[in-house]
Amino acid sequence: MNRNQVLPQVELSAEPSALKRIDFCAPQSYKGAGFLGILDMPRVAEEASAVSPGDGFHWSVETYFEDSPGSEPHQILELGLKGRLNLICQRCLQDCAVDLDEKRRFILVLTDSEADEYPLEDEEQEPLVVNQHFNLLETIEDEVLLSLPLIPKHPDGFCEPHASTFGDGDEEGASNERENPFNILKNMKKN
Numbered sequence: 001m002n003r004n005q006v007l008p009q010v011e012l013s014a015e016p017s018a019l020k021r022i023d024f025c026a027p028q029s030y031k032g033a034g035f036l037g038i039l040d041m042p043r044v045a046e047e048a049s050a051v052s053p054g055d056g057f058h059w060s061v062e063t064y065f066e067d068s069p070g071s072e073p074h075q076i077l078e079l080g081l082k083g084r085l086n087l088i089c090q091r092c093l094q095d096c097a098v099d100l101d102e103k104r105r106f107i108l109v110l111t112d113s114e115a116d117e118y119p120l121e122d123e124e125q126e127p128l129v130v131n132q133h134f135n136l137l138e139t140i141e142d143e144v145l146l147s148l149p150l151i152p153k154h155p156d157g158f159c160e161p162h163a164s165t166f167g168d169g170d171e172e173g174a175s176n177e178r179e180n181p182f183n184i185l186k187n188m189k190k191n
């Protein structure tokens with residue numbers, strides 16, 4: 001018999017604070033989706049070089065039970081992440097928008113030792129230790145951080161000698177906030 005047909009499916013609230021306390025021991029499954037702005041994720045915000053309106057991540061979560069021969073059904077969590085944030089390009093040192101589109105699959109376990117026993121070579125899913133008041137927001141944040149490129153860079157040929165080369169409105173907004181180094185030089189010469 002398929003457990004998922006008899007267990008209730010609970011809709012996850014999209015409210016960031018509600019994601020901080022999810023009961024993964026209850027006999028139910030979850031489904032939900034929402035958007036987390038960069039500022040909802042303080043550790044991600046620390047990495048961001050600039051925050052534009054709309055920067056953040058759409059997330060989707062679904063859990064279900066999967067039968068496994070000879071043992072209790074496994075609880076599976078699938079997480080989708082899609083969004084963008086700005087990092088510093090390590091070639092030209094200007095802001096560089098990084099798009100992420102990630103899918104993760106976890107097998108939920110209740111103890112660290114269960115997680116330790118889980119075969120490392122399984123690349124399709126990894127164990128996640130959960131409890132009755134699990135902080136799912138922190139897990140989403142962890143996965144964003146793990147997905148960031150180690151050395152963020154513009155695509156080849158797209159680096160800019162300075163930010164004002166593109167004449168569009170966004171760039172002008174950015175240079176108002178931060179003094180253009182060339183203007184600083186000009187002012188120094190005048191004095």
Ligand SMILES: [Zn+2]
Binds near residue numbers: 089090091154
């Ligand atoms: Zn660059």
